[in-house]
Structures are given as structure tokens and as C-alpha cells.
Amino acid sequence: MSNSTQTNKDWNWVGRFVAVIVVALILANAIGSMDLFVKTFVIEGKLSAAHLVRFLGYSTALGALWMLGQRATMSLQQHGGRWSFMQHLILPVVTLIVVASTNSVALLIMKPMMNTSLNNIYNWVFIVAILACAVWVVMAVLGQSASLTEAFTSAAERMGASAKTKVCAACGTSNEAASKFCKQCAKELPDTAA
Ligand SMILES: [Zn+2]
Numbered sequence: 359m360s361n362s363t364q365t366n367k368d369w370n371w372v373g374r375f376v377a378v379i380v381v382a383l384i385l386a387n388a389i390g391s392m393d394l395f396v397k398t399f400v401i402e403g404k405l406s407a408a409h410l411v412r413f414l415g416y417s418t419a420l421g422a423l424w425m426l427g428q429r430a431t432m433s434l435q436q437h438g439g440r441w442s443f444m445q446h447l448i449l450p451v452v453t454l455i456v457v458a459s460t461n462s463v464a465l466l467i468m469k470p471m472m473n474t475s476l477n478n479i480y481n482w483v484f485i486v487a488i489l490a491c492a493v494w495v496v497m498a499v500l501g502q503s504a505s506l507t508e509a510f511t512s513a514a515e516r517m518g519a520s521a522k523t524k525v526c527a528a529c530g531t532s533n534e535a536a537s538k539f540c541k542q543c544a545k546e547l548p549d550t551a552a
Contacts (some may be wrong), residue, residue: 359511369433375426379419386415404470414465420456427452454491456483524548 388393395408427448434445461484472480522535524547531542539546 371429372426374430375422378422379426382415382419382422386412386419390415401470405467408431409466412462413466416459416466420459420463424452424456444544446501447495450494450498454488454495457487460484461488 388413390408392408395411396406400407400410401403429489431445431449433444434448465480468480469477523532524535524537525532526540526543526545526547528545529540529543531540533541533547537547
């Protein structure tokens with residue numbers, strides 16, 4: 359019971375990161391749709407105060423999401439448990455989401471300053487970054503599938519081993535499948551595995 363309380367405490371920070379993400383998104387949308395911000399321009403007709411507010415809110419949320427992924431990875435490395443197989447997968451997946459979202463978030467303030475050729479360069483930077491993240495995810499899955507195979511193999515081995523033990527009829531001790539006499543009471547064991 360103290361163990362599960364400890365686990366809960368270790369994962370409390372998740373709620374705080376999620377709260378930061380939600381509050382940042384709500385504020386960005388609420389303030390970003392106020393007339394005062396929509397109709398006040400940094401660059402006349404192109405970049406409004408609302409664009410700036412949305413950019414700040416969304417990038418805060420993305421930053422918090424990435425930090426959440428990093429903390430989750432560290433926690434899984436330290437505490438393991440049955441979710442430890444996720445530890446190599448969380449960060450690449452979160453990074454892919456963050457990079458893909460950053461593309462449109464950064465456009466909020468970049469678009470008014472870019473001409474067609476800059477826009478093309480901008481797109482290619484994100485295409486390369488997103489593909490790199492996708493490759494990272496695939497590598498993580500491949501690495502994990504190796505250790506998943508290992509986990510399944512050892513579980514199967516253990517089950518096989520327990521099926522191949524001989525239980526002594528006299529004292530109940532488990533003996534190796536090949537043994538002829540009980541290691542506990544030395545009584546003769548039957549030839550077939552129990
Ligand atoms: Zn025995």
C-alpha cells in the first residue's frame with residue numbers, strides 16, 4: 359500500500375504539466391480572440407498582437423509537452439515497472455508531435471516576414487525534421503521489439519521450466535524433470551513428468 363502511495367507521488371508532476379498545457383492553450387485562445395488583440399497590429403495588416411499571444415501560448419504548451427515526455431522517460435528509467443518498455447518510445451513520439459506542431463505555430467509570426475523562397479526553405483527544414491523524428495520513432499520501435507521478444511522468450515522459458523518439474527508425491531518438493539530421487543526426502547520419483 360505504501361508502495362502505491364509512493365508511485366502516485368512520483369507521478370503527481372504529470373498533472374502539473376498537463377495543467378500548464380491546458381491553461382496555456384485556453385489563455386492563448388481566449389486572449390487571442392479579444393478584439394483589442396485582433397485589431398492591434400505589430401506589422402500593419404499582417405501581424406497582430408493576437409498572433410503574438412497565440413504564438414506564446416502554443417509554444418509554451420509545446421515546451422511543456424516536450425518536458426512532460428522527458429520527465430516521463432526519466433521516471434520510467436528509474437522506477438521501471440510494467441510500463442518500462444515505453445521508456446525508449448515516449449521521447450521520439452513526443453518530439454515528432456512537437457516538431458510537427460511547431461511548423462504551424464511558428465508560422466503565426468513567421469509568415470508575414472517570409473517571401474515564397476524563404477517559405478520553401480522553411481517547409482524543407484520541417485520536412486527534414488519531421489522525417490528524422492519519424493525515423494527515430496521507427497528505430498525505437500525496432501529496438502523495443504528486440505527487447506519485447508526477449509521478454510516473451512524468457513516468460514515462455516519460465517513457463518516451460520515449470521511444466522517440466524516433478525513434484526514429489528511424498529513431501530511436495532519440486533524437483534528437476536530429469537531427477538530420479540527427491541532432493542528433499544530422497545524418495546524415488548516417477549519417470550514421467552507430473
Ligand atoms: Zn520428497
